[in-house]
Amino acid sequence: MDRQQRRRQWERTVEPGLLAASLLFLAAYSVRVLVPDLSPGWHAFWAIVTAVTWAVFIADYLARLLLSDHRLRFARRHWLDLMVTVLPLLRPLRMIDTYDRVQRRRDHPRLALEARVMTYAGLTALLLGYAAALAVYHDEHHAPHADIRTFGDSVWWAASTLTTTGYGDATPVTPRGRVVGVGLMFVGVALVGAVVGSFSSWLVRRFRQDGEA
Amino acid sequence: MDRQQRRRQWERTVEPGLLAASLLFLAAYSVRVLVPDLSPGWHAFWAIVTAVTWAVFIADYLARLLLSDHRLRFARRHWLDLMVTVLPLLRPLRMIDTYDRVQRRRDHPRLALEARVMTYAGLTALLLGYAAALAVYHDEHHAPHADIRTFGDSVWWAASTLTTTGYGDATPVTPRGRVVGVGLMFVGVALVGAVVGSFSSWLVRRFRQDGEA
Amino acid sequence: MDRQQRRRQWERTVEPGLLAASLLFLAAYSVRVLVPDLSPGWHAFWAIVTAVTWAVFIADYLARLLLSDHRLRFARRHWLDLMVTVLPLLRPLRMIDTYDRVQRRRDHPRLALEARVMTYAGLTALLLGYAAALAVYHDEHHAPHADIRTFGDSVWWAASTLTTTGYGDATPVTPRGRVVGVGLMFVGVALVGAVVGSFSSWLVRRFRQDGEA
Amino acid sequence: MDRQQRRRQWERTVEPGLLAASLLFLAAYSVRVLVPDLSPGWHAFWAIVTAVTWAVFIADYLARLLLSDHRLRFARRHWLDLMVTVLPLLRPLRMIDTYDRVQRRRDHPRLALEARVMTYAGLTALLLGYAAALAVYHDEHHAPHADIRTFGDSVWWAASTLTTTGYGDATPVTPRGRVVGVGLMFVGVALVGAVVGSFSSWLVRRFRQDGEA
Known part of the structure; x- marks a missing residue:
């Protein structure tokens, strides 16, 4: 029970960071695909952004896995989360949670x-x-x-x-x-x-x- | 409150005129696209029709904006109206109000x-x-x-x-x-x-x- | 009221005949389109089938029009029937009535x-x-x-x-x-x-x- | 009544076997289409798999037909089963029963x-x-x-x-x-x-x- 609560809290805390990381990842991918002749400096910069944001996604998945009571069940039930961690371009598919929490935080009628x-x-x-x-x-x-x-x-x-x-x-x-x-x-x-x-x-x-x- | 009512009244009053202007605008656009070699006189005529109807749309939008209590909120909520004013070919998207009022005015069962x-x-x-x-x-x-x-x-x-x-x-x-x-x-x-x-x-x-x- | 009832009865009576005529019309059209070199005799035969079935459709429409109390209203309300009479290939669009009556006549559960x-x-x-x-x-x-x-x-x-x-x-x-x-x-x-x-x-x-x- | 029950029991008993046979049939068809130059031995093997699984489908259909009280009605009502027996590639269309029974057998909430x-x-x-x-x-x-x-x-x-x-x-x-x-x-x-x-x-x-x- 305790662990489950800590997982929920984790998810709530990292949500904005993950959203920012998703957009950064997409931006980095866009630049690398659409701008063919980047200067070496910029090329390295965007490669690092890609690597860091990807690492963030993996860390988040592992943290949630470790904070689960039944890890095998977590992995089986959240197979979409694993897929989205491996292929971050699919992240929008998981946006439903983020979207809903953003809506909930605002005061005026939804x-x-x-x-x-x-x-x-x-x-x-x-x-x-x-x-x-x-x-x-x-x-x-x-x-x-x-x-x-x-x-x-x-x-x-x-x-x-x-x-x-x-x-x-x-x-x-x-x-x-x-x-x-x-x-x-x-x-x-x-x-x-x-x-x-x-x-x-x-x-x-x-x-x-x-x-x- | 007073202003809101005056805006409603304005909308009801200009409705038929706006519908006519929309059809005129579409007619003018059709003629200019489909008839390539208009005589200079007709060309000027249809150019004037286009300009006048467009001015009518802009005047209507500004009038409704000025008759609103909260202008910023009006602009934000009616962003589709602004878009339709800038690109009058999209006017049919706003037809829902016109259509409904026309239906309401008739006596026989809808x-x-x-x-x-x-x-x-x-x-x-x-x-x-x-x-x-x-x-x-x-x-x-x-x-x-x-x-x-x-x-x-x-x-x-x-x-x-x-x-x-x-x-x-x-x-x-x-x-x-x-x-x-x-x-x-x-x-x-x-x-x-x-x-x-x-x-x-x-x-x-x-x-x-x-x-x- | 009397006339309305007679129209209903007419519609119920001619239904099977109209369905048969529709299928015949389609058959005649199929043969004329798909078999390019018909012998003159067969060509005349299928041309007559087309003409007769078409005449049947027109007669039916006129009969229903005459059996209506308000002919103008009948014509306006049943504009699809007029279209289907002019272009008999669209007849299937009116099949909804036939289909329903055929279903109703049968005893076993629908x-x-x-x-x-x-x-x-x-x-x-x-x-x-x-x-x-x-x-x-x-x-x-x-x-x-x-x-x-x-x-x-x-x-x-x-x-x-x-x-x-x-x-x-x-x-x-x-x-x-x-x-x-x-x-x-x-x-x-x-x-x-x-x-x-x-x-x-x-x-x-x-x-x-x-x-x- | 007795026969009807025996048919139901038959259907429940052979279900897993039929599912396995369907997958085998699809596998055999896949191999024969996708691997053009099979060795004669393998070719014979997959031809036999095809023949045996097809025979199983036909035997199942006949068994269910014989176990019906009203054979003509069975044939008329289960026309999809006959089609699926003749063209086993369409078998997935009948999967609805199998799928449901598999779901029902499991304990955890569906x-x-x-x-x-x-x-x-x-x-x-x-x-x-x-x-x-x-x-x-x-x-x-x-x-x-x-x-x-x-x-x-x-x-x-x-x-x-x-x-x-x-x-x-x-x-x-x-x-x-x-x-x-x-x-x-x-x-x-x-x-x-x-x-x-x-x-x-x-x-x-x-x-x-x-x-x-």
Whole structure:
């Protein structure tokens, strides 16, 4: 019991730090992918930022594991946390806790249920889409016979994948790019589906109120 | 309190004028995009229509801002109104108020809830799709290596984007055209999702009534 | 009141005949599109079938119009019936009444609500998809630069359109083919959305029962 | 009554064996499609595995048919079972019973309703997608003018089909491959729709609890 409480407290304490670390990690990854000819000094700087933030994620996971009463059960139940620690670009998937705590801390009335679901699912989809566009651009833009040559192409591809439009005018051709693409399709279809569903029920509720007023 | 009431009254009074101005703006934009060799007189005429209607939108926004008790809060809460004032082609997104007031003024019984959601979301999607088709045709049809050469191509692209079909046989290639495309994908997936959801629940309700009758 | 009742009775009486006429019309259209070199005798036969069934649809619409108390209101409320009379390939859209009456006539317990919605929306989508595949094949297969050369291509295109997959490996290029395509996209997205929604809620209900049992 | 009970008992008894047989069948099919130059010994081995597992499926169907009081009604009601016996690659469609019984046998509290629907529909979609990728690769990779040349291409096509993204950069061109594709589109759109719906309602429920806590 005692340990469980200490874990909860730990999670509450490190939350803002982890959020900052996630954004730093994404910034470092963005710079390294999008700016090809960094000066050696800057290159080292961003490499260190990547290493430090990654170490922070691993330390956090281990701390929570050690503060659990049943470590095996913790590992099994929080498999998503482990995955997100190994592949920090997937961090937005865990944002649901952060997002909720940030909302809770503020005093003024919170958003309506649908607006919260839309904000959470929409932000997560946007962050994952951006991360996927970076990863695919990184893998593809030097590949032979690639369609995706600029970061703009990659963002265009990511948007058409997230919304399941799928034009197919620019698609990944390398195995790694396609693995990222398959992941984005499945995660995107679920998150964007949640946004659409919430928007739809918000619209229905709004029209219903008008009808009663 | 007094001011708030005066703002409400203002909104009610200018509503029909704003709707007319929106349609005029769209008409002017359509003519300028679709008719390339206007005579100088007509060109000036439609340029003036564009300028006047745009000025009307800006005047309306400023009037409502000035009639608010808390101007900063008004600006923050009605950020969509500001966006729609800057980019009048997005006006259909604000049609929800107009649509509702028009419905309210009529005496005979209003449409069922689902029909109202379908009509609103469907009309908005159609108008936005038409505006997007115009904007993309405008940007693309002279671009090198463009797929979208005629307005028909552009409408075909807009329809396949709104329904998330996304054939990809004709897609924008210019940065501006693609920005419009990304916007249409996200707005379209939400609005068309709302139409589909309402149609679906209307169908279920209809079959349920049959079962009971 | 009297007239209204007579209209209802008329509708109930001619229902089976109209269903048969719809299927005959579709059969005649299929033969004329898919069998290019009919002997003159057969050609005349199927042309007569088309003409007679079409005349039946027009006669039915006029009869119902005449049997209405308020003809203008009938025409305005049943605009879909008029459209379906002018374009008989869209008849499946009106199948909802027929389908329901056929169900009602049978003695054994009717299908569950979700199964009825799925059957109706699914059948309608299939029939419309088939009609659209025929119409597009008819318009496209002789067009220059067409992708859709065989009826198989056209069915493949219709399936990928109905499910909003939209590969784009074969798409209509003629204006008429594209108009049919836009119609199929919008009708398809609504009907297939209804099938998916009903399947989804059937699945949830089935798992809920298992949980309680 | 007695017979009905014996059928139920039979179904419960053979369930684990059938599940194992299904996985064996899929393994045998995978090896035969993906490893083109098996040694004659291994070739014979996997051919025998295929034949034996198929025989098991047929024997199970016949046993259940014979143990039914009303055989014609059994055949009519369980038409999906017959289809699945003839085309064992579609077996995952029948997994709903197996899945539920496995869940029921375990002691610890079962998953939440949404999680169960997501797990069932998601697993079924994945297995069918894998089977479809194998079948399409088998039919296509030697076809002239084929886009799908490697198993990787086929998996990429199956993922973009299941999520209705439909890039169209690699699509089946043979009639048999397209029949598989049409099946995957329709089954995929329904199953993935169910996953998305369940994820959406799980997310809404989770946010609602947070709001109340």
